[in-house]
Amino acid sequence: MKPAPQNPDEFESVKKLLALKRHEEPPPGYFDRLPGQVRARIAQAEAGPEPWWRRWAGLWDVLPAQATGYAAFACLLVLGAFWLANPSGSQNGRQLATTPTPPAVTNQANAGNLSNSAPTGLFNTPSLPVQPVEFKKQ
């Protein structure tokens, strides 16, 4: 989508207003101190080298395309490794899906337990001689 034909004076007020932002200044003396601060940070960075992941993250600022390439390559490596490791697993999966397996003995035992009846001894307490109680008014 292309912009409409631009009248040179159309945005004159906005342009003048924005140009005034050039007058904004940091606190006095800031630019006298900045080179020293940069040098101190460089020395600090060189004294304690950054971990590889921070250096890699920093690459996004300097060479974003290269950093994106590295990231894509790393993703491909991981996916490739996963794919290479997986075929045996997926084959087993297909076999499991197509080959009927005989029901295990333990499953049969468990199937019995899945009936509605409660396990013996848990709710089916031995019957006790219970006599009805009569309440009499006195």
Add this chain to the structure above:
Amino acid sequence: MAGVSPSQSAPAEASPQPDDLTLVRRAQGGDADAYDELVRRYQRQIYGVVYHMTSHHEDANDLTQEAFVKAWQALKSFKGDSSFFTWLYRIAVNRTLNHLKQRKFRDSKHAMSLNDLDVEAENHPDLVALVSGRTPRRDAALAELKEKLNAAMQRLSENHRVVVTLHDIQGLPHDEIAEILDCNTATVRTRLFYARQQLQGMLSDYLK
């Protein structure tokens, strides 16, 4: 923090100081003083672009330093395909854009910008002409305009804001901006048009 184009800032013709490439070659050989000179040469422009993108002095200070540190660390990869100025700007802009993405919804309490506008600029005829004449409410209108302008800038997308900053505030030409942002000139012009259009819409009550 006036807008300075690289040709204006390169002191090779104006003074006997070494040009950028000479300083870069010396810095690549480990000469920290040469790099100091490059920092001094471009610190205002780099701080300016970061500051107008973030509207925050502390962030601008931190990001400016980071940009110079990263440039030093990556200096060996600088082959001179583009000017040092463009290369350095690209690092600063990319770092700032990444920072803004990370802090998409920044705390507006910390935002400050034209509050530090100097007195001379406040009496600048352009600015006086933009706000409603010599009424008792002029100061209030001026302060409101500053706030409104900063808020409007922050409401632009990062891609639009960076183009406005580089062109309308810093005065860089379209082709230089295209090189910095790694896009074509038509894209720069389109973004600039829409950015100005949005700003005009947001500031319509304050602009004659």
